[in-house]
Amino acid sequence: MEIVNTAFRLFAEQGYDAVQMKDIADACDISKSLLQHYFPKKIVLLSTMLNELMLSAFLYSNEQLTSLSAEQRTMIQMSFLLRLLDENPKIEHFIRDVFESQELTTEIMLVTLDWLEAIGVDGETSAIRYAVNFALSGGMSVFFKRKVLKASVETIAEHIGQGFYMLLGEDQQKINRIYLSTAKYCTDRYYEQFVNYLYKHATIDFDSEMKI
Structure with a gap:
């Protein structure tokens, strides 16, 4: 849920297209590979929060x-x-x-x-x-x-x-x-x-x- 909430804030502030998976990982202070363990693609993350x-x-x-x-x-x-x-x-x-x-x-x-x-x-x-x-x-x-x-x-x-x-x-x-x-x-x-x-x-x- 920390990942979902962080991504929601970034998408809301910057727009979905402007935010990369690395941006979300950095904001969560985790590796990109760990992020992709939970959410393989950005659209999966957006679908979850939707x-x-x-x-x-x-x-x-x-x-x-x-x-x-x-x-x-x-x-x-x-x-x-x-x-x-x-x-x-x-x-x-x-x-x-x-x-x-x-x-x-x-x-x-x-x-x-x-x-x-x-x-x-x-x-x-x-x-x-x-x-x-x-x-x-x-x-x-x-x-x-x-x-x-x-x-x-x-x-x-x-x-x-x-x-x-x-x-x-x-x-x-x-x-x-x-x-x-x-x-x-x-x-x-x-x-x-x-x-x-x-x-x-x-x-x-x-x-x-x-x-x-």
Whole structure:
């Protein structure tokens, strides 16, 4: 975990491409060969921390929003995650690097699919996979250009959630009702609860990367 945390800090500060395995080994005060004993390639290390980050974020929904429907939890989780990125440039930098890699984008999709299955989102696996891929890839492209496009984080999160459920064949009126029913949760109070929960349960050390 010391290696993972050190690498996360370096990736967040400098960007994935700029950091070499030797840089990570030096920062951990270990040899490159020892680093590669645990993580043979840099992308394996990034994949590990990505899984840790995603699973820790979903833990809040799994444990704190259990009384809500799968659709409501999906909408709320997307809103919280995008706000987290918006308010923490270093983490956004890290996630932007992830989405520039097809291999790592696929990793995000797989973790998300597992979570959607766990909370009971209805639909064929292939259809859910397609909907996640389309909604997230398009939505995150807009998110990373939000300042140029003058698009709010709330609007982007709403469109990602609605786009996902529309691709699964849900009625537009039902989707609107679901979105409106989540409004009371997408507030500072619940967001701060989510961030504190993430900070407490994440295996990655967010001390220098995330505002509390």
